[in-house]
Amino acid sequence: MPNARTGQAPELKIVPHRLNALTTEIFLAVGSEPLEAQRVADHLVAANLAGHDSHGVGMIPRYVEAIHEGVLKLNQHASIARDAGAVLSVDGAYGFGQVVACEAMAFGIERAQRLGICAVGLRRAHHIGRIGHWAEQCARAGLVSFHFVNVSGDPLVAPFGGIDGRFGTNPFCAAFPRAGRDPLVLDFATSAIAYGKTRVAFNKGVEVPAGTLIDHAGQPTSDPAVMHRQPFGALLAFGGAVAGHKGYGLAAMCEVFAGALTGGFTTRADTLVTSNAIVNCMLSVIIDPNAFDAPDSDTEAEQFIDWVKSARASVDGGEVLIPGEPEQRTRRERMAAGIPVDRTTWQQIVEVGRAVGLPAVQFEGIESK
Ligand SMILES: NC(=O)c1ccc[n+]([C@@H]2O[C@H](COP(=O)([O-])OP(=O)(O)OC[C@H]3O[C@@H](n4cnc5c(N)ncnc54)[C@H](O)[C@@H]3O)[C@@H](O)[C@H]2O)c1
Incomplete structure (x- = not known):
């Protein structure tokens, strides 16, 4: 129909x-x-x-x-900007996230297998897409990982207690490999729904779930158009009216871990990205479970x-x-x-x-x- x-x-x-x-x-x-x-x-x-x-x-x-627009650069590769042993700073050169995040994870996987742990700070990557993909890459190598991501310069989500967009949909992801089975993978935007889900709903002509959006005046709405037509509204952090401080708090930590610690950039008035490009930074902590004194951790x-x-x-x-x-x-x-x-x-x-x-x-x- x-x-x-x-x-x-x-x-x-x-x-x-x-x-x-x-x-x-x-x-x-x-x-x-x-x-x-x-x-x-x-x-x-x-x-x-x-x-x-x-x-x-x-x-x-x-x-x-x-x-x-010239912001997403073709045929770039990740490079190690600083090598501090178990801490790697990786530059994505505004290349495809699908390439540079894969390469950054490969650097981190090799180090974690050798040293037991590696923290990889990836900066200046174009959109790295579904973060679970990167956690699955680590899990295939038998490694545990967690990932904090910001969407630099893209203020779509309102902080708890506010009505103006101040940061991106900042995903968090964690994975635990399981012998002979698919890994446990937790991977979500810290906004109530991912921005792309408002695009899909808008294109399909359907509403988004209640408690996920506010309009430009701060009023709750289920109309995804507020994210795609002016005057723009904002996404809410996950947790809703009662526990939105939890989603907001995790989003804020994603912003500083990914945007500041990696040498990338956080979202604020003078860093707004005005093109169609999506800039992601990611702090990934990759751990070899065998490095712990826990031979029964699988069981x-x-x-x-x-x-x-x-x-x-x-x-x-x-x-x-x-x-x-x-x-x-x-x-x-x-x-x-x-x-x-x-x-x-x-x-x-x-x-x-x-x-x-x-x-x-x-x-x-x-x-x-
Ligand atoms: N690159 C970026 O800038 C960016 C930004 C935001 C989101 N994202 C990606 O968008 C994707 C979608 O995010 P989302 O917030 O819509 O995800 P979501 O709300 O669908 O949550 C997905 C997570 O919840 C788990 N889950 C779902 N239902 C469950 C249940 N009944 N029981 C147990 N676990 C359950 C899934 O296994 C998964 O780990 C993610 O892959 C995320 O990485 C990327």
Whole structure:
């Protein structure tokens, strides 16, 4: 049935490998080297597969704009600006976050495997997307990690007690690898919802959940348009009216750990980013669990997980999930049934693809049957 506000047809379901190939072609056409185009495509499609459409292929038009504006630089690599052994300062040179964050994690993984721990401060990266991706990279190497991220110069979220946007959606992420299983991955924006989820809702013509947004006068609203049309409102920190100080507090720590400690920059009046670029800085602490005197840590963690999941469900037919489980399930479903993409987002991707010179045939027959 068509959407009530936009009148658009239901969303498409796209075969993951076709979406990946199309995304790769778009970035090759823009000027990325093959490995860069592939890394960006892999990351965006992986975010869609994990169920985080806010950080999936819907970002393509904005990335292309940021390239044309000259802020997002093509074919850059991460470099170590200061090597202090277990502390690495890494410069992203405003390259694709999908490339420079991957390289920064590789530096940190090698050090943590050698020294037991490594703190990596990544600065001047363009959008590093779904942070869980980087925690999963560490977990695949058998390492625990936690990550504090700021979105430098992007004041979308109001501090608890205020009504003006003062900082970004500053995600926090932590992961714990599990032998023979997918890791525990906690990965969320410290805003009540990620900004990209307002874009997805706006494109779909649906409301966002109550308690996530205020309008320009500070009044609660569920209309995502307040983040996409003037006069702009703001996102609220997670925790809502009663516990918003918790989300705000974590966001503030993300801002200073990521924006200040890494040598990057925090959000304030004289650092506002006015282009389409998204600048991320990230403090990652990567730890080898074998460095602790805890030979039973795996078993301890598994027993806790079993115990938690044994709690009675709060609703009939419900169940207790652990962090990372929703993404694993969505990944399985979408690999089989295709990735849902709303018509507005698809149209935006087709327009960008055509504008960079891709032939129409690239967009045909891409739907899952
Ligand atoms: N790069 C950036 O600048 C930036 C900024 C903001 C957000 N992000 C990304 O946006 C994505 C989406 O963020 P979000 O805030 O919308 O995430 P979200 O609110 O969907 O929360 C996701 C997290 O909660 C866990 N979770 C969800 N339901 C659960 C349940 N029932 N039981 C146990 N755990 C559960 C998930 O496993 C996951 O770890 C994240 O991947 C984040 O990294 C990136």
